[in-house]
Amino acid sequence: MNAPQAGIPHVVVIGGGFAGLWATRALARDGVRITLIDRRNHHLFQPLLYQVATAGLSSPDIAAPLRHILRGQRNVEVRLGEVTGIDASTRTVALADGDTLAYDFLLLASGATHAYFGHDDWAPHAPGLKTLDDALAVRRRLLLAFERAEAADTAQERAAWLNFAIVGGGPTGVELAGTLAEIARHTLRDEFRNIDPAEAKVCLIEAGPRVLASFPEALSARARAQLERLGVEVVTGTPVGAIDANGYRLGDTFVPARTVLWAAGVAASPLGKLLGAPCDRAGRVLVEADLSIPGHPEVFVAGDLASVQQDGKPVPGVAPAAKQMGAYVARVIRARLRKQSCPPFRYRDFGNLATIGRMAAVMHLGRLQLSGLLAWWFWLFIHIFFLIGFRNRLIVLINWAWAYWSYQRHARIILGDEDAA
Amino acid sequence: MNAPQAGIPHVVVIGGGFAGLWATRALARDGVRITLIDRRNHHLFQPLLYQVATAGLSSPDIAAPLRHILRGQRNVEVRLGEVTGIDASTRTVALADGDTLAYDFLLLASGATHAYFGHDDWAPHAPGLKTLDDALAVRRRLLLAFERAEAADTAQERAAWLNFAIVGGGPTGVELAGTLAEIARHTLRDEFRNIDPAEAKVCLIEAGPRVLASFPEALSARARAQLERLGVEVVTGTPVGAIDANGYRLGDTFVPARTVLWAAGVAASPLGKLLGAPCDRAGRVLVEADLSIPGHPEVFVAGDLASVQQDGKPVPGVAPAAKQMGAYVARVIRARLRKQSCPPFRYRDFGNLATIGRMAAVMHLGRLQLSGLLAWWFWLFIHIFFLIGFRNRLIVLINWAWAYWSYQRHARIILGDEDAA
CATH class of the missing domain: 3.50.50.100 (FAD/NAD(P)-binding domain)
Structure with missing residues (x-):
């Protein structure tokens, strides 16, 4: 199943979030084969996760199966699995089901989890x-x-x-x-x-x-x-x-x-530590200017798991940064295969946006600072625009229109039996 | 909280499925107060449950919170809880949280579960x-x-x-x-x-x-x-x-x-046995012609839990029969309060419908027997029409239209962590 194919470099991507998925898609037309490993079968649009928690949206509204997103990209194999080990010296990744994958390039993009500061x-x-x-x-x-x-x-x-x-x-x-x-x-x-x-x-x-x-x-x-x-x-x-x-x-x-x-609190995924590379206090991997790790130019870290400084400030752990890093890693891999060089990663800040409730939000875009209704409309537009897959966008838009006019949240269904008594 | 209100008869309904919900709604304008008890916070449109299982619909598409459905009916209190005992002699229902409710009329409509025939x-x-x-x-x-x-x-x-x-x-x-x-x-x-x-x-x-x-x-x-x-x-x-x-x-x-x-296999809810009334082999309660139990004209059983014979055949355990029984019990309670009598329950069979897949179904309606595409359209129309709540109908219709044209099923999201490795 994982027999090496002579001459075709193997890129292993760990994590199907924004960084991993954007890197994978950017390599669609390159002469590589890609294995994308994730513990879950879906890509999740995390910026709208709080809407599922507050019963405004259903789970499938903000998630899509990775296999489905990538079905047309023939150089990708999606693998549902848990990574238990990474050996940079032998260039192998071990999975919980016992399989071992050999890679030529590795992108670790397993993201972050919450941290309780020692509590x-x-x-x-x-x-x-x-x-x-x-x-x-x-x-x-x-x-x-x-x-x-x-x-x-x-x-x-x-x-x-x-x-x-x-x-x-x-x-x-x-x-x-x-x-x-x-x-x-x-x-x-x-x-x-x-x-x-x-x-x-x-x-x-x-x-x-x-x-x-x-x-x-x-x-x-x-x-x-x-x-x-x-x-x-x-x-x-x-x-x-x-x-x-x-x-x-x-x-x-x-x-x-x-x-x-x-x-x-946010803590980096524990997989970062498996690399043996230097990490910051939150467990994020301190990467080089090209997002590779010291001593291993074929191993990259991107997204929330990467600690990147730019102009004296950390690149924030947000979706646009993860997408940019993923796309950048694809560019570096392409350049390496062509024996070309690549300029260092630069994060392009398109602004900052947070929603507060019905028709309330704040927005910071260069010199522009907005709050209230206008910021909220902007937020709504951006989030629906970036949702993956046409169908989800339409359904989410209808749900929002409904919630907007009626104040109702349709997903108020309690699932799980344990203590429902 | 459950203090008896002098002079206002208290109707306790156990189960917010088709029978319980239809009985509750039918009593909206009667001089009774109603407590509707369910283990879950939602009414479920069971005929479409297989669509959730096969990833065609999301859970909230086929369920609505009971509180929300009944928010405008001021004579109803919805109670999330598990019934642990029914005492027909003292006319009380015991809940798992320790509370006891006294009733003047009781409708037990807790439905059925699956049975493995002793395996x-x-x-x-x-x-x-x-x-x-x-x-x-x-x-x-x-x-x-x-x-x-x-x-x-x-x-x-x-x-x-x-x-x-x-x-x-x-x-x-x-x-x-x-x-x-x-x-x-x-x-x-x-x-x-x-x-x-x-x-x-x-x-x-x-x-x-x-x-x-x-x-x-x-x-x-x-x-x-x-x-x-x-x-x-x-x-x-x-x-x-x-x-x-x-x-x-x-x-x-x-x-x-x-x-x-x-x-x-289908087995009746174990609550039927708590009544002490005679049951059939599947645990369904053998009710009188007015759906009350022998010796207790104030206790009714309706829906899948009731065993009713009509013209030598059992009334089937389907949604229309449950709705009809629920509405009938409301009629009997109203008649009793007015010291009037009520004719026995009669199930009106509106036909039988089953779907097989995309554009395939069978339908039996009096002398009419249909199969194939026409039966499927009829099935689709009926099921969307009977879904509770306008919003759900619209969303389900869009999901279906999408599934129809694309063969896609949007809810292919694996939830639950345990063995996703």
């Missing part, structure tokens, strides 16, 4: 959001919290179920907090008999001095104002001290809250 | 299809089977992963077999490099003499011919002798097959 015991009480399974688990928690509040026997218990906290004021935290506040105030209106969902408290907690720290200060302030208008309580400058099943500690106060979501 | 050890190897969680588990199995075949090391292993068996030739079995054959032949075309998905074998096994036994013989024969045209091998008159992780036994032959689906 792994918080993980069960404050789930994060990186995969579709994460999103469905968060959706389940959010919807069940209102059910538990409705069935609560005491006012105290009810209040704890109606207390929601989101830890981390980056784009994901802001999106979750804004959407959750809207769900409580609008979507669930009239549906309960013992509680008023609008009494839910949504608290966004950021350890740093302001939300959306990657934006200019003025936009951070506007995002905060928009969140507060939606009813979100924004706490900045205070790290969470503890999280357990009953709530969280903020400074000296313990706040009873049955639903805490984690949108704070 | 419960087959369950893990041959999953059935009753809930959304079942459907997602089946979807996962089907999609992973092709992945495993693609990665198989031997021809024998590959063949076992490409062997699919569906046990039970009723409507669900026929729908699953037809759709699966189409997926293998059309949807997955070009996506694999080591296997040809079209080589998959789909076998539909029915112990009785013919598929779709509830239809006239001529239509059964036509359904069989349509299945065979799609590439399904149809085996009748032979029960499956054994099922394990490696395959199944048919007569004296053991057939290696890694994917076996169960569409054969």
